[in-house]
Amino acid sequence: xxxxxxxxxxxxxxxxxxxxxxxxxxxxxxxxxxxxxxxxxxxxxxxxxxxxxxxxxxxxxxxxxxxxxxxxxxxxxxxxxxxxxxxxxxxxxxxxxxxxxxxxxxxxxxxxxxxxxxxxxxxxxxxxxxxxxxxxxxxxxxxxxxxxxxxxxxxxxxxxxxxxxxxxxxxxxxxxxxxxxxxxxxxxxxxxxxxxxxxxxxxxxxxxxxxxxxxxxxxxxxxxxxxxxxxxxxxxxxxxxxxxxxxxxxxxxxxxxxxxxxxxxxxxxxxxxxxxxxxxxxxxxxxxxxxxxxxxxxxxxxxxxxxxxxxxxxxxxxxxxxxxxxxxxxxxxxxxxxxxxxxxxxxxxxxxxxxxxxxxxxxxxxxxxxxxxxxxxxxxxxxxxxxxxxxxxxxxxxxxxxxxxxxxxxxxxxxxxxxxxxxxxxxxxxxxxxxxxxxxxxxxxxxxxxxxxxxxxxxxxxxxxxxxxxxxxxxxxx
Numbered sequence: 001x002x003x004x005x006x007x008x009x010x011x012x013x014x015x016x017x018x019x020x021x022x023x024x025x026x027x028x029x030x031x032x033x034x035x036x037x038x039x040x041x042x043x044x045x046x047x048x049x050x051x052x053x054x055x056x057x058x059x060x061x062x063x064x065x066x067x068x069x070x071x072x073x074x075x076x077x078x079x080x081x082x083x084x085x086x087x088x089x090x091x092x093x094x095x096x097x098x099x100x101x102x103x104x105x106x107x108x109x110x111x112x113x114x115x116x117x118x119x120x121x122x123x124x125x126x127x128x129x130x131x132x133x134x135x136x137x138x139x140x141x142x143x144x145x146x147x148x149x150x151x152x153x154x155x156x157x158x159x160x161x162x163x164x165x166x167x168x169x170x171x172x173x174x175x176x177x178x179x180x181x182x183x184x185x186x187x188x189x190x191x192x193x194x195x196x197x198x199x200x201x202x203x204x205x206x207x208x209x210x211x212x213x214x215x216x217x218x219x220x221x222x223x224x225x226x227x228x229x230x231x232x233x234x235x236x237x238x239x240x241x242x243x244x245x246x247x248x249x250x251x252x253x254x255x256x257x258x259x260x261x262x263x264x265x266x267x268x269x270x271x272x273x274x275x276x277x278x279x280x281x282x283x284x285x286x287x288x289x290x291x292x293x294x295x296x297x298x299x300x301x302x303x304x305x306x307x308x309x310x311x312x313x314x315x316x317x318x319x320x321x322x323x324x325x326x327x328x329x330x331x332x333x334x335x336x337x338x339x340x341x342x343x344x345x346x347x348x349x350x351x352x353x354x355x356x357x358x359x360x361x362x363x364x365x366x367x368x369x370x371x372x373x374x375x376x377x378x379x380x381x382x383x384x385x386x387x388x389x390x391x392x393x394x395x396x397x398x399x400x401x402x403x404x405x406x407x408x409x410x411x412x413x414x415x416x417x418x419x420x421x422x423x424x425x426x427x428x429x430x431x432x433x434x435x436x437x438x439x440x441x442x443x444x445x446x447x448x449x450x451x452x453x454x455x456x457x458x459x460x461x462x463x464x465x466x467x468x469x470x471x472x473x474x475x476x477x478x
Contacts, residue, residue: 013111015054017075020115021107024216027209028197029081032103035124035134037184039168040068043138043443044145049160049188053108053116067163067186070123076106082126086203087196087268088318090302095203097196097268098128101135104192115220118162119192121185121278135171138164138181139434140280142446146433147279148187149450150425153457154258155353157251157466159189159277175296181438189275193217195244195319196268202322211326214240221273223247223468231334237326240272241335245316246468247274249339252309253346254464257354259285259383263294265303265311267318274468284425285383288376313339346467353464356392356411357404368403375400388422414459423452 021028042060050056055073058066065071072078080103086095103126106118121144122136141164151158163186170179193213201210214236226233226242233239251274255262262269263281271277283294290306298304303311316339320332348365351372352358359365376386389395392413393404416422433449436442465471 012051012056013054015074016109017073018107018109018115019076020216020220021077021081021104021117024209024212025081027206028213029083029099029104030127031079032082032126033124034070034080034103034120035167035184037068037167037169037182039166040064041166041168042163043141043166043183044161044164046160046162046188049162052110053188055108063163064165068165068167068184070105070120073106073108073118076108077104080105080120080123082128083192083194083197084128084200085194085196085268086200087194087266088199088315089266089268090298091314093199094268095200096128096130099126100129100132101125105186114190116188116190117192119159119187119189121187122167122182123184133171135167135169135182136185137171137173137176138166138183139176139438141183141185142434142437143282143430144185144187144279145446145450146425146430146453147282149453150284150423151258151260151276152463153423153453153460154254154260155350155460155463156254156258156260157247157275159187159275162186162188187277189271189277190273191217191221191271191275193272194268195270195272195315195322196266197272198319198322199267202325207325210322211236214323214326217272218243222470224470226335227338230331232327232331235327235331237323238331238335241316241320241323241327241332242338243468244272244274244319245335245339246342247272247466248312248316249309249342250274250346250467251276252312253343253350255308256305256347257350257383259288259305261285261292261294261303261305262308263298263303265308265315267315270312270315272319274466283427286426287380287382288373288386309343313343342467346464350464352407353411354387354460355390355407356409356460357407358410360407364406368407371400371403382424382426384422384424384426388417388419391417412459412461416455416459423449423456425453 047056082099082103084098087097102120104117104119108116125134145161148158148161164183167182167184169182171182172178217240223243261283269278281295285292291304293301293304316336320336323332351369392409396404433446436445
């Protein structure tokens with residue numbers, strides 16, 4: 001599989017290079033050189049994502065040159081930049097972090113003028129590699145493709161896996177049969193500024209840079225103003241705090257409705273754009289279980305499925321602490337305390353979107369969500385199966401059927417809803433897809449899986465607009 005597994009409808013935007021990051025690059029990161037890989041075999045080329053930023057017209061040779069050899073794209077960053085940041089890892093502060101096997105390679109703008117970045121994983125060592133080899137396993141890259149495609153189909157604001165190129169090296173890993181194949185991946189994301197980026201500047205006392213980073217984020221990742229009654233709403237740090245809280249509350253809600261467990265919710269994995277990214281030990285729920293944990297090393301279940309909202313709220317609190325040199329505590333805390341209500345509201349709107357039902361107001365929507373959760377817990381059904389079986393309020397019995405009857409259908413009908421089961425990425429399915437590649441170099445099962453996932457996205461229809469961002473007009477409107 002060397003490209004999109006099926007023809008996709010896309011609108012090709014012009015190539016619009018950008019280099020806004022250069023104005024803060026001197027203190028945000030370090031210029032680095034990519035690894036020189038022994039081979040470059042194109043395994044995944046996401047022309048749907050590439051079309052949004054004017055890159056779908058690249059030949060395969062040009063694609064490999066830019067995304068494996070990292071020849072600079074025209075008129076954007078002249079050298080890759082490995083970002084510096086700190087972070088809380090499982091609630092323990094670590095000042096020795098940074099991009100250890102990746103870098104920001106380029107900036108571009110999409111057809112709506114929004115900033116996007118091309119970031120890498122597995123592109124070689126940097127000053128922040130901490131004795132690591134800076135590489136990515138091919139299995140890790142395949143898992144990134146699957147995670148981003150499924151999350152996009154389920155309406156989550158996620159990075160896109162743009163490119164995966166196998167690099168011909170043999171890697172040794174403690175959590176995979178080794179030696180194992182290697183790859184370099186490129187993701188497309190709106191930005192890579194983390195909560196940990198602000199934590200680093202605050203910890204080092206670089207308050208001028210902290211102020212500049214706030215200004216950069218407000219300019220490049222704009223969103224709606226704080227509520228009319230917000231305290232100190234004109235203070236830039238407070239404005240950004242409101243935006244990040246809104247974005248991460250919605251991100252937590254979208255993971256819960258997707259039945260997705262990210263696995264590693266450290267502050268260095270929290271992007272202030274609110275995008276889900278950096279997929280390691282992720283899992284989809286085999287059944288509705290708040291205690292389900294994705295990472296084998298998360299012995300206390302800190303980042304279990306049901307604790308993900310708590311984790312993102314805690315991370316927002318660390319951003320508030322980092323912002324204290326720029327704003328008083330009360331307005332920052334007021335922004336933080338919006339997290340809970342925003343989270344609940346976003347769960348309801350996304351839940352109804354996935355069911356294909358129209359809202360009946362906060363109280364009725366919340367009652368439906370609670371009843372559905374109870375039904376999944378008692379029935380041992382996976383979220384994928386539950387939402388598929390009950391699309392448009394179908395197939396319910398008892399009290400749940402009575403609740404569904406009050407809601408009007410909404411969203412597109414599609415032949416997929418007549419299938420006996422939806423696409424799923426529970427771990428057994430993921431391992432089967434990888435086994436076909438590892439044992440037989442057979443990429444066809446992965447291609448078929450991606451085609452099924454994209455069909456699911458088509459059936460669900462346009463995703464809910466991510467919270468905390470300026471709304472864009474529908475396609476075709478000025």
